[in-house]
Amino acid sequence: MSAIATRRKPPRIGDGPVFRRSLIGVVLVLVAILILAPLIIIGVEAFSKGWQVYRDTIAHPDTRHAIMLTVLTALVAVPVNTAFGIAAAWAITKFDFWGRRFLLVVIEIPFSISPIVAGVAYLFVYGLQGIFGPVLDAYGIKILFAIPGIILASMFVTAPFVARELIPLMQAQGRDLEEAATSLGASGWRTFFAVTLPNVKWALLYGVVLCNARVMGEFGAVSVVSGNIRGQTNTLPLHIELLYHDYQAAGAFASASILALIAVFTIIAKVALERQGAGRVRPRAPEAANLAEKAS
Amino acid sequence: MNRLLILGTAFAALFVTPALAQEPNKLLNASYDIAREIFAAENEAFIKSHPGVTIDQSHAGTSKQARSIVEGLEADVVTFNQVTDVEFLVKQGFVSADWQKAFPNNASPFYSFPSFLVRAGNPKNIKDWSDLARDDVHAVFPNPKTSGNARYTYLAAYAWAKEAYGGDEEKIEAFIAKIFDNVPVFDTGGRAATTTFVERETGDVLITFEAETRSIVKQYGADKVESVIPSVSLLAEFPVAVVDKVAKKHGSETLAKSYLDFLYSEDGQRIAAEFGHRVHNDKVVAEFKDEFPEIRLVNVDDVFGGWSKIQTEHFSSGGTLDKLYGSR
Numbered sequence: 001m002s003a004i005a006t007r008r009k010p011p012r013i014g015d016g017p018v019f020r021r022s023l024i025g026v027v028l029v030l031v032a033i034l035i036l037a038p039l040i041i042i043g044v045e046a047f048s049k050g051w052q053v054y055r056d057t058i059a060h061p062d063t064r065h066a067i068m069l070t071v072l073t074a075l076v077a078v079p080v081n082t083a084f085g086i087a088a089a090w091a092i093t094k095f096d097f098w099g100r101r102f103l104l105v106v107i108e109i110p111f112s113i114s115p116i117v118a119g120v121a122y123l124f125v126y127g128l129q130g131i132f133g134p135v136l137d138a139y140g141i142k143i144l145f146a147i148p149g150i151i152l153a154s155m156f157v158t159a160p161f162v163a164r165e166l167i168p169l170m171q172a173q174g175r176d177l178e179e180a181a182t183s184l185g186a187s188g189w190r191t192f193f194a195v196t197l198p199n200v201k202w203a204l205l206y207g208v209v210l211c212n213a214r215v216m217g218e219f220g221a222v223s224v225v226s227g228n229i230r231g232q233t234n235t236l237p238l239h240i241e242l243l244y245h246d247y248q249a250a251g252a253f254a255s256a257s258i259l260a261l262i263a264v265f266t267i268i269a270k271v272a273l274e275r276q277g278a279g280r281v282r283p284r285a286p287e288a289a290n291l292a293e294k295a296s
Numbered sequence: 297m298n299r300l301l302i303l304g305t306a307f308a309a310l311f312v313t314p315a316l317a318q319e320p321n322k323l324l325n326a327s328y329d330i331a332r333e334i335f336a337a338e339n340e341a342f343i344k345s346h347p348g349v350t351i352d353q354s355h356a357g358t359s360k361q362a363r364s365i366v367e368g369l370e371a372d373v374v375t376f377n378q379v380t381d382v383e384f385l386v387k388q389g390f391v392s393a394d395w396q397k398a399f400p401n402n403a404s405p406f407y408s409f410p411s412f413l414v415r416a417g418n419p420k421n422i423k424d425w426s427d428l429a430r431d432d433v434h435a436v437f438p439n440p441k442t443s444g445n446a447r448y449t450y451l452a453a454y455a456w457a458k459e460a461y462g463g464d465e466e467k468i469e470a471f472i473a474k475i476f477d478n479v480p481v482f483d484t485g486g487r488a489a490t491t492t493f494v495e496r497e498t499g500d501v502l503i504t505f506e507a508e509t510r511s512i513v514k515q516y517g518a519d520k521v522e523s524v525i526p527s528v529s530l531l532a533e534f535p536v537a538v539v540d541k542v543a544k545k546h547g548s549e550t551l552a553k554s555y556l557d558f559l560y561s562e563d564g565q566r567i568a569a570e571f572g573h574r575v576h577n578d579k580v581v582a583e584f585k586d587e588f589p590e591i592r593l594v595n596v597d598d599v600f601g602g603w604s605k606i607q608t609e610h611f612s613s614g615g616t617l618d619k620l621y622g623s624r
Contacts, residue, residue, distance in 0.1 A: 123363075123367050126368075127366075127367030127368055128366065128367050128368040129366060129367060130367070133367070133368060137368065142368070144367060144368050144369075145364060145367075145368055145369040145370070223356075227354055227364055227369040228354045228355055228356045229324065229352050229353065229354045230332070230352070230353045230354070230355070231352070232352060242329075242332060242355055243332075244487070245329050245330050245332075245487045246330055246332045246333060247511060247512075247515045
């Protein structure tokens with residue numbers, strides 16, 4: 001009876017070889033069409049007018065400035081948002097306080113609203129016709145149509161990335177280890193660095209990579225607050241659009257290839273870090289377990 | 297437990313840099329989105345005669361530019377392709393009301409008009425606006441609801457029909473509706489419409505500014521597309537103005553004026569002509585006589601009674617454009 005039952009186990013979806021192969025085939029075709037083809041086109045189009053045009057585009061002061069500005073924005077926005085994300089995730093998952101759920105919703109808002117809305121909202125807050133604009137103007141402080149505005153808008157759009165990666169994981173992990181550490185007399189900071197952080201570091205890394213990619217690629221919100229001044233407030237995505245509208249397709253694709261390259265490097269760096277750190281994941285866990293053991 | 301840690305939410309620090317006191321040897325020119333190359337050339341020539349001066353360029357759709365200036369983009373001068381967007385700055389008190397008198401030719405150093413671009417050899421034999429309403433002709437232009445370029449196209453077609461049908465509104469509107477019916481796809485902007493027409497090879501005729509048709513021919517080759525000039529079209533001005541409020545703050549009024557004056561100079565006009573714009577300077581006009589076939593141009597004030605009237609009659613919600621565009 002049981003033998004028959006094992007043999008005639010109800011087939012799961014995807015058990016048949018035909019189905020499995022066609023499923024894999026569909027996925028491969030979709031990946032090729034949706035992801036690989038555009039990437040390849042960027043490369044092909046970037047060099048369509050030859051190496052010389054490519055080099056000239058990249059060497060142009062405006063392009064170089066756009067690259068630097070985009071990197072600068074990421075260098076400021078990513079660390080700030082990472083700190084914010086860790087703090088927010090920690091506060092929300094490890095502690096109970098009034099307004100916790102509300103905070104969770106607020107953190108997610110930038111995810112759900114269009115970046116252009118974020119940009120326009122910044123206009124209404126910091127613009128000359130906005131709430132703080134006249135005061136800032138009186139003191140000669142420029143936020144909009146200058147680098148601070150670009151960084152602020154980028155940070156707004158990418159604020160949830162790190163927190164959203166960490167919160168589900170930290171919720172699943174619970175508070176037992178932290179409570180154990182605290183009961184053993186570990187300070188708040190020590191608990192955080194020795195227990196909480198090691199447990200979430202891969203999710204954190206992933207969040208940082210996503211955040212970085214989005215900061216560098218952000219178009220909508222930045223477009224509204226940048227002022228599009230060439231060589232001053234044009235980020236790489238804005239620069240690409242400008243070149244494209246100017247019938248400089250090859251130049252636009254050359255700049256796009258730089259953006260794509262930075263993205264690919266980020267992902268390679270992430271994979272490399274993961275590989276390098278893979279062996280060290282294990283020793284960390286016993287350390288936390290040791291703390292818990294000593295507690296009992 | 298350290299209660300402070302509960303509130304350990306790091307807030308984003310505001311990065312504030314004080315605005316650098318602008319030297320009066322620096323101008324910011326807020327211009328339209330596809331003017332990058334022409335002003336790169338104009339600025340280089342201007343700086344040659346004004347050593348030590350820097351001209352920064354900002355490029356975007358001019359409605360967005362006008363909005364940005366009102367919100368604090370400190371542009372000393374504007375070089376737009378829509379009169380209405382300068383008028384917006386006038387209403388907001390950034391540009392003086394008599395700006396069109398401050399420089400010659402209604403403060404428009406160069407001009408253009410909606411014109412045709414057809415496939416090489418003109419296989420459908422498209423010559424004039426009347427051909428656009430033929431059953432076998434599919435015109436391509438952007439959505440007039442979103443594109444200033446296409447609004448000119450709409451107005452030019454309307455102006456032609458107004459003459460052809462002696463002002464019979466029913467006939468004019470039927471003609472425009474017929475053109476709309478034959479448009480295979482309405483893109484949001486001029487550049488997208490160009491891509492649709494040239495790269496996706498959709499439609500028989502692209503309607504855009506003459507200056508644009510010339511740069512498209514240059515870009516894609518005369519073996520693919522060619523320019524056709526209709527019998528009559530609508531004057532499209534490229535208005536320039538000093539943004540008084542900003543220039544006063546920067547102390548750059550004199551420099552701003554001499555920069556815009558330069559666009560009217562022989563050198564400035566020659567550069568504009570090289571980029572496909574029609575110009576006023578007699579000497580330059582004579583030099584480029586062969587490149588710019590003659591055309592009769594009508595203007596917005598004569599045909600439609602000015603931009604504000606156009607706005608209420610044609611482009612406001614429920615106006616003539618809505619009626620005709622919605623009927624397709």
